[in-house]
Amino acid sequence: DTGVSQNPRHKITKRGQNVTFRCDPISEHNRLYWYRQTLGQGPEFLTYFQNEAQLEKSRLLSDRFSAERPKGSFSTLEIQRTEQGDSAMYLCASSLMNEKLFFGSGTQLSVL
Amino acid sequence: DQQVKQNSPSLSVQEGRISILNCDYTNSMFDYFLWYKKYPAEGPTFLISISSIKDKNEDGRFTVFLNKSAKHLSLHIVPSQPGDSAVYFCAASFGGSQGNLIFGKGTKLSVKP
Numbered sequence: 001d002t003g004v005s006q007n008p009r010h011k012i013t014k015r016g017q018n019v020t021f022r023c024d025p026i027s028e029h030n031r032l033y034w035y036r037q038t039l040g041q042g043p044e045f046l047t048y049f050q051n052e053a054q055l056e057k058s059r060l061l062s063d064r065f066s067a068e069r070p071k072g073s074f075s076t077l078e079i080q081r082t083e084q085g086d087s088a089m090y091l092c093a094s095s096l097m098n099e100k101l102f103f104g105s106g107t108q109l110s111v112l
Numbered sequence: 113d114q115q116v117k118q119n120s121p122s123l124s125v126q127e128g129r130i131s132i133l134n135c136d137y138t139n140s141m142f143d144y145f146l147w148y149k150k151y152p153a154e155g156p157t158f159l160i161s162i163s164s165i166k167d168k169n170e171d172g173r174f175t176v177f178l179n180k181s182a183k184h185l186s187l188h189i190v191p192s193q194p195g196d197s198a199v200y201f202c203a204a205s206f207g208g209s210q211g212n213l214i215f216g217k218g219t220k221l222s223v224k225p
Contacts, residue, residue, distance in 0.1 A: 004155070033211055042116075042201050042215025043156065056212060091155055093211075100146075100210050103155030 002026075004104035006092050012110045013082055020078045021107045025094030032075050033101060034067055035091040036060070043091055049075060082111045115139050116204050118216035127225050131189040135202030135216055138183065142204040146213065147176060147187050150199045159200075160187070163208065192223045 005024040013019050025032050031050050035043035046065070047057045051072035061067075064082075069075040079086055089108050093101040117136045125131045133147075143164040148156035162169040162176045162185070169176050175188045189196055199220050203213040 031211060040217060042203070042217050043213075044215070045212050048211055093155070095211055098208070098210055100158040100161070101156075101213075103157070105153065105155050 006104035023092030029094035031095045033093040037089040116216040122220040124222045128191045131192045133187040146203045148201045
C-alpha cells in the first residue's frame, strides 16, 4: 500500500496561466475525491468520482475547474486562467466505496 | 456560513492528561461525524467516527461523544502523548457519507512532555 500520491507537491504560477495536478489513488479504491484547503480553514469538498464517473460537484467548482478520471484510476484537476484566489492546498483522497477517506499530502498552489 | 464550528484554534495539554477537543454544528440533518488528524506537510488522517444513532464511540485512547440536542460533539484523548500534537478537524456529513464531508477549521493540539 503506497498510499495516495499527488504531483506536483508545489506549483507556482502566474495569474492567467493554466495548471494541472495529478492524483494516483490507492490501487483498489474505486472512489476518488478532490478537496481544497486555504490557510486557517478546513478542507472543502470539490468533487468526487466513482470509477470513471464524476458523481458530484460542489458549487465551489467554477467553470474554470475541470476534473477527470479517464480510466477509473488516476485523476487530474485542471484550473484554467488561474486567479490569486485559487491559491490553496489541493488535496486528493480515495476510498473503497463509502469507507473512510485516505488523503494524499496535497499540491500547494501559489498564484502570483 | 460555517455549518461545523471548532471555536478553539488551539489547545495545550500536559503529557498524560486528558485532551478535550470540541465541535459544534448547526445543521440537524447531519447524521455522521468524523475526526481527522493532520500533521504538517501531510494530508489528514482518519481518527474516529460516530453515527447520529449513537452517543459514544471509543477506540483505544480516543473517545468521541455526541450530544444531538446540543448539536455538539467532543473528542477525548486519554492519556495524551506528545505524538498526538497535530491539528484536529471535526467533520460532518449527510446520509452516512464518509466522503463528501464538511469540515471545521481545526484545533491545533500541543501536548507538552
